[in-house]
Amino acid sequence: MDTQGDGIFAEEVVIQILARLPVKSLFRSKTVCKLWYMLSLDNYFIQLFNELSRKNPMILVEISDSLHSTSSLICVDNLRGVSEFSLDFLNDRVKVRASCNGLLCCSSIPDKGVFYVCNPATRKFRLLPKSRERPVTRFYPDGEATLVGLACDSTFQKFNVVLAGCHRTFGHRPDGSFICLVFDSELNKWRKFISFQDDHFTHMNKNQVIFVNNALHWLTVSSTYILVLDLSCDVWRKKPLPYDLIYGMGNRIYLLDFDGCLSIIQISEAWMNIWVLKDYWMDEWCIVDKVSLRCIRGMVPGIFPISQTSEYVFLATHKQVLVYHRKSQVWKEMYTVKHSSTLPLWFSAHAYRSTLLSCI
Amino acid sequence: MAKTPEPKRTISLKPCDGDVIEVSPMIAKQMQTIQSFIEDDSFIATTTIIPLPNVTAFQLSKIIDYLNYHSNSKAVADNVKESTKKFDEEFLKELEHDKLKELLHAANYLNVKEVLDFLCQAVADLIQDKSVKFVRKFFGVVNDYSVEEEEDIRRTHAWAFEGVEED
Numbered sequence: 142m143d144t145q146g147d148g149i150f151a152e153e154v155v156i157q158i159l160a161r162l163p164v165k166s167l168f169r170s171k172t173v174c175k176l177w178y179m180l181s182l183d184n185y186f187i188q189l190f191n192e193l194s195r196k197n198p199m200i201l202v203e204i205s206d207s208l209h210s211t212s213s214l215i216c217v218d219n220l221r222g223v224s225e226f227s228l229d230f231l232n233d234r235v236k237v238r239a240s241c242n243g244l245l246c247c248s249s250i251p252d253k254g255v256f257y258v259c260n261p262a263t264r265k266f267r268l269l270p271k272s273r274e275r276p277v278t279r280f281y282p283d284g285e286a287t288l289v290g291l292a293c294d295s296t297f298q299k300f301n302v303v304l305a306g307c308h309r310t311f312g313h314r315p316d317g318s319f320i321c322l323v324f325d326s327e328l329n330k331w332r333k334f335i336s337f338q339d340d341h342f343t344h345m346n347k348n349q350v351i352f353v354n355n356a357l358h359w360l361t362v363s364s365t366y367i368l369v370l371d372l373s374c375d376v377w378r379k380k381p382l383p384y385d386l387i388y389g390m391g392n393r394i395y396l397l398d399f400d401g402c403l404s405i406i407q408i409s410e411a412w413m414n415i416w417v418l419k420d421y422w423m424d425e426w427c428i429v430d431k432v433s434l435r436c437i438r439g440m441v442p443g444i445f446p447i448s449q450t451s452e453y454v455f456l457a458t459h460k461q462v463l464v465y466h467r468k469s470q471v472w473k474e475m476y477t478v479k480h481s482s483t484l485p486l487w488f489s490a491h492a493y494r495s496t497l498l499s500c501i
Numbered sequence: 502m503a504k505t506p507e508p509k510r511t512i513s514l515k516p517c518d519g520d521v522i523e524v525s526p527m528i529a530k531q532m533q534t535i536q537s538f539i540e541d542d543s544f545i546a547t548t549t550i551i552p553l554p555n556v557t558a559f560q561l562s563k564i565i566d567y568l569n570y571h572s573n574s575k576a577v578a579d580n581v582k583e584s585t586k587k588f589d590e591e592f593l594k595e596l597e598h599d600k601l602k603e604l605l606h607a608a609n610y611l612n613v614k615e616v617l618d619f620l621c622q623a624v625a626d627l628i629q630d631k632s633v634k635f636v637r638k639f640f641g642v643v644n645d646y647s648v649e650e651e652e653d654i655r656r657t658h659a660w661a662f663e664g665v666e667e668d
């Protein structure tokens with residue numbers, strides 16, 4: 142066994158250990174020796190780290206304080222508990238608009254139309270160039286894009302940001318055209334295409350944008366299909382929902398990710414049903430779990446599923462974050478907001494996990 | 502490949518410092534190194550004793566304990582997450598740093614993925630809040646940076662060192 146200056150463990154063992162560290166510790170470990178520094182930059186290592194991070198789901202929640210009209214972010218981590226989460230390295234007041242594989246898309250609050258994509262774990266960020274369209278034409282109703290989506294693939298080091306919404310020319314009524322701007326990180330450019338469609342979205346619909354198979358997915362108000370933006374050819378499509386899904390009559394549905402697959406969570410008075418799209422191209426949905434909501438009966442009308450893996454479901458209420466462990470069927474309260482906040486926690490809660498994906 | 506799935510048969514493993522330990526084929530299968538022995542045509546389960554010159558009896562029995570517990574708990578009810586956690590905690594509590602390192606070596610030599618994953622996580626948890634000095638000592642790594650180089654990396658990633666106690 143090699144016991145020289147390179148240490149007592151084989152390189153592969155060191156890699157496996159480093160890939161299980163929190164990002165902050167990993168960055169400190171770069172100063173251990175030159176070999177470790179090199180290992181932490183290796184592609185194989187980065188892939189492994191990103192893959193393992195799937196097992197440690199977290200959610201980001203914005204806590205607003207109406208008294209002081211301030212807001213802060215917290216990170217609810219299934220393994221390590223709750224911690225404060227800072228985007229101060231952006232040097233701007235921002236709002237998290239979309240989250241995908243460890244990257245966040247944030248919009249500037251003071252400067253409309255300014256967007257950042259950042260990796261909060263590594264504190265790297267990229268300021269997106271302004272799209273040239275913005276000054277002359279407007280999104281309906283208030284100049285803000287209705288949909289903001291972030292798509293980043295962990296195998297290719299690139300991302301797309303999508304801004305979409307009904308559109309109106311200055312001084313005119315909206316004409317039914319749906320404009321879509323797509324930012325390409327490799328070209329550092331926005332591209333634009335227009336379609337004619339009439340989709341409407343609730344606040345939760347807008348928050349829950351899922352990136353799967355190089356396409357972004359949203360539910361719409363009508364809840365009769367999933368709206369799909371295929372980024373390989375810039376085409377909007379519709380995807381059917383599970384055949385036996387009951388919507389309406391006190392049933393609410395949400396769109397989430399499930400270990401890299403699309404998933405629908407339906408919440409009724411007594412049950413939470415979880416569907417997973419097993420075969421994306423054949424539209425084959427399977428029901429994977431039927432969870433009784435009896436233990437949290439009083440809270441049911443106010444719970445919103447935010448994130449899940451095959452093991453856990455994170456849910457937010459007005460003032461709480463809950464986690465449900467599917468195997469042991471145990472509900473756990475992870476966080477309760479202390480002061481009276483203006484906005485419910487589910488209002489700006491995003492799935493998150495900490496990865497080494499680059500946004501530069 | 503000699504495949505004879507008789508349920509009663511056991512595999513004999515001989516650690517470097519103790520008597521032969523019998524394990525079920527189910528457990529042996531999870532040790533990749535043993536598995537390649539078994540798949541060899543000259544292997545006869547009833548008579549062959551597999552020598553393990555790099556593994557002590559203590560390490561081997563620890564690894565077998567872990568595998569036994571986890572393969573049983575998988576088969577039984579789903580409602581075992583809490584007790585599994587307790588078992589894992591107890592398992593680690595009995596190991597001092599040196600023993601933990603040696604066990605990781607043994608698991609790596611036997612190539613048992615489940616135990617390797619578990620122990621790597623345990624080491625990661627152990628070192629995550631420790632100083633760089635501690636980590637170097639723990640891993641037996643020699644610092645090959647010059648003072649300037651090390652300072653330079655620290656400066657670049659200053660935020661990673663915030664709120665961490667140095668010893």
